[in-house]
Amino acid sequence: xxxxxxxxxxxxxxxxxxxxxxxxxxxxxxxxxxxxxxxxxxxxxxxxxxxxxxxxxxxxxxxxxxxxxxxxxxxxxxxxxxxxxxxxxxxxxxxxxxxxxxxxxxxxxxxxxxxxxxxxxxxxxxxxxxxxxxxxxxxxxxxxxxxxxxxxxxxxxxxxxxxxxxxxxxxxxxxxxxxxxxxxxxxxxxxxxxxxxxxxxxxxxxxxxxxx
Numbered sequence: 001x002x003x004x005x006x007x008x009x010x011x012x013x014x015x016x017x018x019x020x021x022x023x024x025x026x027x028x029x030x031x032x033x034x035x036x037x038x039x040x041x042x043x044x045x046x047x048x049x050x051x052x053x054x055x056x057x058x059x060x061x062x063x064x065x066x067x068x069x070x071x072x073x074x075x076x077x078x079x080x081x082x083x084x085x086x087x088x089x090x091x092x093x094x095x096x097x098x099x100x101x102x103x104x105x106x107x108x109x110x111x112x113x114x115x116x117x118x119x120x121x122x123x124x125x126x127x128x129x130x131x132x133x134x135x136x137x138x139x140x141x142x143x144x145x146x147x148x149x150x151x152x153x154x155x156x157x158x159x160x161x162x163x164x165x166x167x168x169x170x171x172x173x174x175x176x177x178x179x180x181x182x183x184x185x186x187x188x189x190x191x192x193x194x195x196x197x198x199x200x201x202x203x204x205x206x207x208x209x210x211x212x
Contacts, residue, residue, distance in 0.1 A: 050080030057089060066096035084110040084117040092123055100131040118144055118156045125163040134167045141167065155193070158184045162197055169200070174208035 045051050057072030070093035077086045091106035107124035110117060121144025128137035141164040145157070152160075161184035168177040181201045188194040 044083050044085045045076070045080055047080035050076040050083070050086070053079060054086060054089065057093065061089075061093065066093050067098075069093040070097050082109070082113055084114045084120055087113075088117075088120055088123045091127060095127055095130060100127065103127050104131075116148060118147060118152060118160070120144075121147065122156060122159045122163060125160070125167070129163060129166055129170065132170075134171050137167045138164060154187050158186075158188055158193055158197070162193070162200070165197075165200065165204075169204050169207075174204050177204050178208075 045054055053072050053076035057069045057076065060066070060069035060072060070090060073086055073089040073093055077083070077090060080086065087106045087110040091103045091110075094106070095103045104124070104127060107120055107127060110120040111124070114120075121140055125137045125141035125144065128134070128140060141160050144160045145152075145164070161180050165177045165180035165184060168174075168180060178201060181197055181204065185194050185197045188197075
């Protein structure tokens with residue numbers, strides 16, 4: 001398979017992959033579908049050794065070997081330090097391999113380096129939702145939506161709205177969550193991410209009826 005096509009397929013899988021995380025306490029349990037994105041961007045990685053490590057890491061992410069993926073992304077960062085896309089990848093891989101501790105620093109570094117790199121807001125919002133810091137997640141995700149909105153592509157925009165809807169859902173603000181989910185699915189083909197959005201919408205509708 002042509003190299004570019006191969007990695008396009010890998011990244012499509014990563015973009016559309018959903019992760020189920022359970023949040024709960026004694027009297028409450030919620031099953032939240034949270035979406036994140038790791039996207040390859042050759043224009044950001046100008047070192048061939050770093051590119052190879054990054055591509056290797058993507059392969060391990062595809063096969064859900066997050067510890068090994070994390071090591072590959074860290075190697076990429078050593079070869080080509082301070083690339084926001086690599087820092088995003090480290091943060092996401094560490095989140096799955098090790099849990100929430102110490103992951104925020106990678107997204108914060110990425111934002112300091114390039115506050116216009118929208119994918120960092122989506123990934124950081126995902127991380128904060130995972131950590132149950134829902135109010136903080138909302139702030140980051142709103143910042144992403146307001147940052148150069150005219151340049152937002154459909155996937156980035158939809159994932160930001162999707163993660164934001166998840167924050168409100170987990171806080172019990174069902175009506176706002178449903179409104180945001182409608183915004184998230186706007187303009188998407190009825191497949192992949194669209195289906196994930198609709199799955200979460202069904203959950204929100206179901207729980208909102210139970211609460212009434």
